[in-house]
Amino acid sequence: MLPLALKCVSGVRWLAAAHSLRVVGLSSVIDRSRVAPLAALTFALIVACAPTSSAPPTQAAAPTQASTAAVATPRSGPRTNITVINTAPTGAFGAFWTAIEAGYFADEGLDVEITKIASSSRAIAAMLAGEAQFSPLDGQTVIEADSKGADIRLFLSLTNHLVFSVMASDDVPNPQALKGKKLGITRAGSSTDTAARQALQIFKLQPDTDVALIPLDSAPNILLGMAAHQVDAGVLSPPTISRARNQGFHELINLARDGPEFPSVAFGSTRDYAAAHPDVMLSFARAYSRGVARFKMDRDLSVKAYQKYLEIDDQSILQDTWDEFREQLSMPPVVTPAGLQNAIAAAADSVPEVRGSMPDKYVDGTWVQQLERAGFFKNLP
Numbered sequence: 001m002l003p004l005a006l007k008c009v010s011g012v013r014w015l016a017a018a019h020s021l022r023v024v025g026l027s028s029v030i031d032r033s034r035v036a037p038l039a040a041l042t043f044a045l046i047v048a049c050a051p052t053s054s055a056p057p058t059q060a061a062a063p064t065q066a067s068t069a070a071v072a073t074p075r076s077g078p079r080t081n082i083t084v085i086n087t088a089p090t091g092a093f094g095a096f097w098t099a100i101e102a103g104y105f106a107d108e109g110l111d112v113e114i115t116k117i118a119s120s121s122r123a124i125a126a127m128l129a130g131e132a133q134f135s136p137l138d139g140q141t142v143i144e145a146d147s148k149g150a151d152i153r154l155f156l157s158l159t160n161h162l163v164f165s166v167m168a169s170d171d172v173p174n175p176q177a178l179k180g181k182k183l184g185i186t187r188a189g190s191s192t193d194t195a196a197r198q199a200l201q202i203f204k205l206q207p208d209t210d211v212a213l214i215p216l217d218s219a220p221n222i223l224l225g226m227a228a229h230q231v232d233a234g235v236l237s238p239p240t241i242s243r244a245r246n247q248g249f250h251e252l253i254n255l256a257r258d259g260p261e262f263p264s265v266a267f268g269s270t271r272d273y274a275a276a277h278p279d280v281m282l283s284f285a286r287a288y289s290r291g292v293a294r295f296k297m298d299r300d301l302s303v304k305a306y307q308k309y310l311e312i313d314d315q316s317i318l319q320d321t322w323d324e325f326r327e328q329l330s331m332p333p334v335v336t337p338a339g340l341q342n343a344i345a346a347a348a349d350s351v352p353e354v355r356g357s358m359p360d361k362y363v364d365g366t367w368v369q370q371l372e373r374a375g376f377f378k379n380l381p
Helices: 032-049 065-072 091-102 120-128 139-146 191-203 219-227 240-246 271-276 278-297 299-310 315-328 337-347 366-373
Strands: 009-016 021-026 080-086 110-116 135-137 152-161 165-168 182-185 212-215 233-236 250-254 261-270
Touching (some): 080 120, 080 135, 080 278, 091 152, 091 299, 091 315, 120 139, 120 261, 135 139, 135 152, 139 152, 139 261, 139 337, 152 271, 152 278, 152 315, 152 337, 165 191, 165 240, 191 233, 191 250, 191 337, 219 233, 219 240, 233 240, 240 250, 240 315, 261 271, 261 278, 261 337, 271 278, 278 299, 278 315
Parallel strands (some): 021 110, 080 110, 182 212, 182 233
Antiparallel strands (some): 009 021, 135 261, 165 233, 165 250
């Protein structure tokens, strides 16, 4: 039985046999006014009902000479099906998509199914229910979820900066002009919400008091809301930033350049799954890391991957997106302690009990560390 978070499944499925990839779309048939409480209820129920391990999970032991060889070589044996959640159409997934298109996950014996779930809370619920194994998450979301018992760990960084810009109309010529205005985000608790609050802190403006944060569900909807004057500005990421510029909106701040270090997007999994499947975790880390290296050096393949998965044909937008993320994707894909400390501070505003917690409570760096010790990253092209 699928969890509530995954019940709304459309009939659209796409299978690319060459790379063992299936994309499953989730239809948005739930009443928008009920999405947030429904997701919260689903998350709470699954955390409460999730089975616990009979023994506490342990981290993988330091590699011996034999295990070091295994780090450097794709594993053999039976193929493994994994489900990876896609929470939003963003260029941050460029290296992941490039790794799929280059066959790196297939090399590792991993058959990847991508499931679209447009909510981090529902994505976490799906992983806790065992319906998915991996999801991109931001650090603040993981900290808040773990405070409720989720036991999620980040293990691969996509980017350690908030790759978002606040885009505005001519009615908002500078940051201070945002006071008394409306700022579009996707939803409360999302990465755009985090980015909005970080930007307002830099502007010395208070969210909800000085500036109203308006949830519009998706980045395309934020841009539509800006064009229709429903909001005065919006928090956007590539490729939507390029579309906003093409429509005459201007940038108030580029958080990737001018904002704090922050674990904006990182792959996460449950601690139980990681402990039970160390070979899959290592294979995923190796395939993704190869994808980052290929993404940064092979523009043509990366842009084609963007075109396929973002479903955009405008080459100028695709090139702009690649240019931005070529600089921002982390390599090696380490979730930095400094960035996570900033996420803890941000989460503490709404969850005071996490104040003072250590970054390593939310990160499992085992797999990247094993690859580093084996010299894997030094040998990448």
